[in-house]
Amino acid sequence: MLVGRKLDGGLVIEISGQYGDPQCAPLFFPLQRELNDLFKKYCVDDYFVSLEKISIIFRISGEITDFEGDGPERFKFIRKGSEFTIDFVVPKFKWMGKSEIELRLLINDGLIKCFNIFIDRSISFNEMNDKDDLLRDVGLVLRDFVQLN
Incomplete structure (x- = not known):
């Protein structure tokens, strides 16, 4: 199932995972699922x-x-x-033995870098439609994500 699909067929933002250790999935999969829900909630515009x-x-x-x-x-x-x-990519030494908040901050920092790459590349491909709205909505996702419930 695609996560974040708008009724009019807009952008989908989807996080998936491949885990190289049995200990990874219980730590990262719930965070992955939470992010997908947050992207579906906040990222609903046509940014590209x-x-x-x-x-x-x-x-x-x-x-x-x-x-x-x-x-x-x-x-x-x-x-x-x-x-x-x-x-x-997250090397083992960066996640092993870390607390949930440390993992959230690690993912947060990585997603910021990913979206900076997406924005830079979308501009170079003449694909960017609304950078400010994308930054605002991704910011809302990350704000909610780093706050523990």
Whole structure:
């Protein structure tokens, strides 16, 4: 199911994940789900000219799989699907033994970097429609995300 889909077919922002350690999923999946709900709630405008989807893939390294990176990597613009994708790689030493608030702040910082890349690339592809609204709405998502319930 696509997360964030507007009734008129607007932008979808979706967070998915690939976890390289059995200990990752219980820590990151609830945060991933929460972010998807927040993006669906706040990010409902047409920020881009033709872009239909933004996909951010959490690649959380661990004992089984090391995704060999740190932070946003492998940006792609899939023109056929009108989609931006990016991997957000987290090495094991950055998540292992961290508290929930530390993980939220880690993800928050990574998402800021991801969206800065999306904005820069969308401008270079003449795809940006409303940068200010996008920054405002993503800011609302991240504000709610870093506050513990």
